[in-house]
Amino acid sequence: MVFIFLLSGLFLGWSFGAKDTANIFGVAVETKMISFKKAALIAAIFVTLGAVLDGSGPSGTLSKLGAVNEIGGAFTVALAAAATITLMVRIGIPVATSQTLAGAIIGWNYFAGKLTDFASLATIAASWLIAPVLGAIFAALLFFVFRAYLNKVKMHLLEQDVWTRLGLLVIGAFGAYSLGANNIANIVGVFVPVNPFRDLQIPGLGYLSGVTQLFLIGSLSIVVGIYTYSQKVMKTVGKELFSLSPITGLIAVLAESLVLFLFSSIALHNLLIKLGLPPIPLVPVSASQIIVGSVLGIGLAKGGKNIRYNLLGRISMGWVAAPIIAFFFSFVALFIVQNVFEQSVHQTTKYIFNRNTITEIERQGFDTKFLSTVNGRSFDSERSLYQEIIKQGHYSRPELLAIIHITEVYPLTVKTQLLLDKGLKKDFSLQQWQALEKLEGREFLHKWELREALSANPAWQAKTLGLSEADISYNRHLESRLDLLFRSFYHTPK
Numbered sequence: 001m002v003f004i005f006l007l008s009g010l011f012l013g014w015s016f017g018a019k020d021t022a023n024i025f026g027v028a029v030e031t032k033m034i035s036f037k038k039a040a041l042i043a044a045i046f047v048t049l050g051a052v053l054d055g056s057g058p059s060g061t062l063s064k065l066g067a068v069n070e071i072g073g074a075f076t077v078a079l080a081a082a083a084t085i086t087l088m089v090r091i092g093i094p095v096a097t098s099q100t101l102a103g104a105i106i107g108w109n110y111f112a113g114k115l116t117d118f119a120s121l122a123t124i125a126a127s128w129l130i131a132p133v134l135g136a137i138f139a140a141l142l143f144f145v146f147r148a149y150l151n152k153v154k155m156h157l158l159e160q161d162v163w164t165r166l167g168l169l170v171i172g173a174f175g176a177y178s179l180g181a182n183n184i185a186n187i188v189g190v191f192v193p194v195n196p197f198r199d200l201q202i203p204g205l206g207y208l209s210g211v212t213q214l215f216l217i218g219s220l221s222i223v224v225g226i227y228t229y230s231q232k233v234m235k236t237v238g239k240e241l242f243s244l245s246p247i248t249g250l251i252a253v254l255a256e257s258l259v260l261f262l263f264s265s266i267a268l269h270n271l272l273i274k275l276g277l278p279p280i281p282l283v284p285v286s287a288s289q290i291i292v293g294s295v296l297g298i299g300l301a302k303g304g305k306n307i308r309y310n311l312l313g314r315i316s317m318g319w320v321a322a323p324i325i326a327f328f329f330s331f332v333a334l335f336i337v338q339n340v341f342e343q344s345v346h347q348t349t350k351y352i353f354n355r356n357t358i359t360e361i362e363r364q365g366f367d368t369k370f371l372s373t374v375n376g377r378s379f380d381s382e383r384s385l386y387q388e389i390i391k392q393g394h395y396s397r398p399e400l401l402a403i404i405h406i407t408e409v410y411p412l413t414v415k416t417q418l419l420l421d422k423g424l425k426k427d428f429s430l431q432q433w434q435a436l437e438k439l440e441g442r443e444f445l446h447k448w449e450l451r452e453a454l455s456a457n458p459a460w461q462a463k464t465l466g467l468s469e470a471d472i473s474y475n476r477h478l479e480s481r482l483d484l485l486f487r488s489f490y491h492t493p494k
Contacts, residue, residue, distance in 0.1 A: 005074065005191075039172065088322055099322050111330075185284075200213070350408075410445070413442070414444075
């Protein structure tokens with residue numbers, strides 16, 4: 001049954017391959033520097049390598065918008081996003097997978113009575129604006145640099161042609177790798193908690209994790225999209241928006257690849273934090289938006305005379321329309337799947353205010369005297385609880401979200417055998433595993449209770465003072481291990 005539900009993720013991968021490869025190689029193909037067959041082969045190889053070797057991607061911010069907690073819901077959200085992308089691709093308008101998926105996830109939030117993390121939404125929405133602007137700026141600067149260099153060296157046209165073709169191949173491969181690493185989690189990430197694949201022991205090579213297998217299948221669906229439907233969008237981006245020469249095509253791809261790197265590099269992100277500078281958010285960014293910005297930047301650098309502003313306006317409207325369409329597709333599809341096909345699309349989560357949760361709320365520094373109207377009560381949705389507490393007018397939205405998180409009922413039973421069965425013991429240090437074994441069989445009603453029980457062991461304590469890049473990385477890894485425990489030990493409330 002799980003494999004049937006995975007089909008929507010594969011459909012999303014096909015849609016992604018159909019449109020986003022165009023944003024890496026569209027310019028090169030339409031300027032006749034690289035044949036479509038060669039571009040498709042290089043893209044297929046390096047997108048797959050990026051997905052399998054470095055497939056986690058900076059998708060954490062996107063996942064904070066909403067944690068889809070049922071396989072039926074994950075199927076429907078992915079299907080709604082894929083349907084939206086397919087619709088936009090058919091009319092030749094490049095759109096962002098992260099945009100459509102964000103719209104679909106918010107649709108699930110509303111249907112399930114969940115709250116949307118507006119801080120994460122603002123970060124993602126800001127990247128939709130910043131990424132193409134950066135693409136335009138980089139492309140314009142690179143255009144002036146390349147022009148000055150070529151005027152100085154007086155390179156022969158044949159030699160220039162050889163170097164341009166080589167540059168398009170190398171930079172395109174780098175861009176394809178970054179694209180796969182950055183976005184594969186958007187394709188199949190919602191299915192990771194219900195991943196049907198078990199770790200495999202390959203003689204002489206080691207383990208092939210279940211998640212890697214999932215990423216591999218997702219990348220193969222992208223490859224199918226590359227070969228079957230990417231030429232149409234290549235034409236829109238590579239030729240119709242602005243007429244590019246081979247050298248300006250190289251500049252556009254280089255600018256795009258640089259922006260993809262900026263939004264994907266954890267090392268750069270941590271370095272900026274260490275230097276006390278605002279970090280670049282680690283979010284999946286749209287190659288389609290970046291390449292449009294890059295092409296526009298080149299056009300403006302050349303005087304802006306041949307830019308088709310009417311087509312640019314149509315593409316921009318598509319960027320706005322895509323998440324809205326995905327929202328409505330998702331909401332309607334969730335209703336149909338739940339009520340017509342009788343499939344569960346979300347788990348009912350309870351939120352309780354009792355002595356235990358009130359004590360924890362106080363321990364975390366919140367004034368509980370304004371919670372008298374909810375003390376002793378339980379709620380069936382985040383939205384109803386939020387609306388009840390917001391009436392008091394004494395808490396900010398971040399404080400309310402923190403309080404709601406504390407009261408969330410999330411039953412957990414520590415069973416290390418569940419981790420052993422999935423081959424996950426190797427993901428924990430010896431000290432962490434020993435701490436888990438001491439809690440064997442213990443039951444917890446809330447996530448924070450398990451976190452607190454584990455924190456008695458130094459191996460489960462986060463770094464707090466004088467955070468270095470290594471400390472930031474350690475804390476991020478620790479949070480990922482805790483999330484793994486939450487998913488593995490969760491059981492349906494009795």
